[in-house]
Amino acid sequence: MSERLADVGRRIGTVRQLGAVVNAMRGIAGARAQQSRALLPAIRAYAETAGRAIGQARQLTTNPSPSGGVPPGKPGLIVFGAEQGFAGAFAEQVLNAAAGEFAGAHVLLVGGRAASLAGERDLPIAWQTSLPGRAAALADMATAIVEALYDYLADAGPVVVAMVFPVWKASQGVSVVRRTLLPLDTQAFPSGDSRNVPLINLPPALLLESLAQEYVFAQLCEAAAEAFAAENEARMATMAAAKTNIDDKLQALQLEERLTRQDEITAEVVELAAGARSRRRNHDL
Template sequence: MEQRAADVQARLATVSSFGELVGAMQGVAAARADHAKKLIAGTNAYARTVANAMGQALALIPQDRLATSPEKGRRPLWILFCPEQAFNGSLSDKVFAAVPALAGARVMLLGAQGIRIAPQQGVAPEWSSQLIAHADAVVPASDRLQAALEQALAREPASQVELVFAEVGEGNQHEVVRRRLLPLDLDTLRRVQDANPVIHLTPQHLLDQLIDEYLSARLVHALLHSHCAENLARLQAMAAAHDNVNHMTEDLGAEARRLRQEAITEEIMELAAGLQALNRSSDSAN
């Protein structure tokens, strides 16, 4: 009985400690998600500004000079953004599942959790790296990714470049999406201008510079949303873990109380038996 009670108390202490850890992880995930959301708002505004500027530059260039025919025989290139840390609700599996025909596909992969399960998915990425752990690291991470992308396209041009990442929407909801990065959707970017803007560069030179900014903004968007979605997924996982900890604490607490009551009852029965034995001895002596 005493050993069993000691075991229950030890388990209760372990579960309580785990609950404190879960609470701390919830706090960290919430803070990181909130910080990422603030940066997302700014980067979205920047991306819109660059896209508008590209539309103005495109209006100055005849459409026949921009028309390109798709290259045959080229493979698409997929850039997958997976979580960096665990406890994310199988988010990496969802990212991989969004890519059709993964076997033999060209893949660039971000996120330690995605890199870990890539062999199970039949994926051998031609380039891989960590996902950002903090939102403030997004700009240098985007620069590294853009440089790696340029090198990959120089080695083997692609028919298109697709981003696959978890995008955050309203109410902390997120879903895995596919977004085309290249070739640029010129029809969407182009818009008719009532008056041509004043520029000091040739329209083509201006457009070339804006394309770099636009690609950078798109990669920053994917990185920030992936980082934010990872922490939101972790919040959900930790909320479920917190509920389980509470249930386990209640169950173990009830078990500990029951064992204490049984121990008290046993002691009372032993005392009663001792008193009865003492009374019988006293009666025999008389």
């Protein structure tokens, strides 16, 4: 076998190995996205339940929280970015959507890849954590965010807190959502039937505060699940495009291999024919 044909064979083997890696990454991303999607209905039901409870508990308070005005102080900003690469422009897209707010906010950033890109751009980050590799660990991460957020609020007071997170839609790809998290407008939750006042064993103000914390936690869990699913969906799309390119490259190499083998066979036939003619001439002499 010639050196050229051996080189083409090695390249084909390398491309096939790369294709296997891409398929594995695509499969892992698909499984993770599906796991995260499966969590969203329960998370949203949890948030709706907490919201209804807030509306009912509001009937028990004599001084409901005001819904207007903007609290003073440096606002908080929770950004759910990318944890890893191999997801196309996903990491840059999410960070670009929130980059303009970094300078004037206390930023809590989720995602190792997002933190690396923010460092390259000299964007200030007050706190950072990683997006877990398992959907089951998203609640623990949301708990860590809540603790960091409340530590900041203990010093800064009742400031505005917003969160920015990606959402994936099959027909549209990634879109970035910005949602106000705090202050929580309790007046926005329906109070229900005023004749059915719930029985409680906590002071109304403490109950309302506890329910508000549960609602905030549910909102963070939803944003984390959406971000986790969006990153893996983006990775699936990127790996699908990579697989198409790999298949095209493999077909081109296989064609080159066939042509190379054909050229070598032709060259051998020509060489054998030339040798046969030479022997006949020598025999005639």
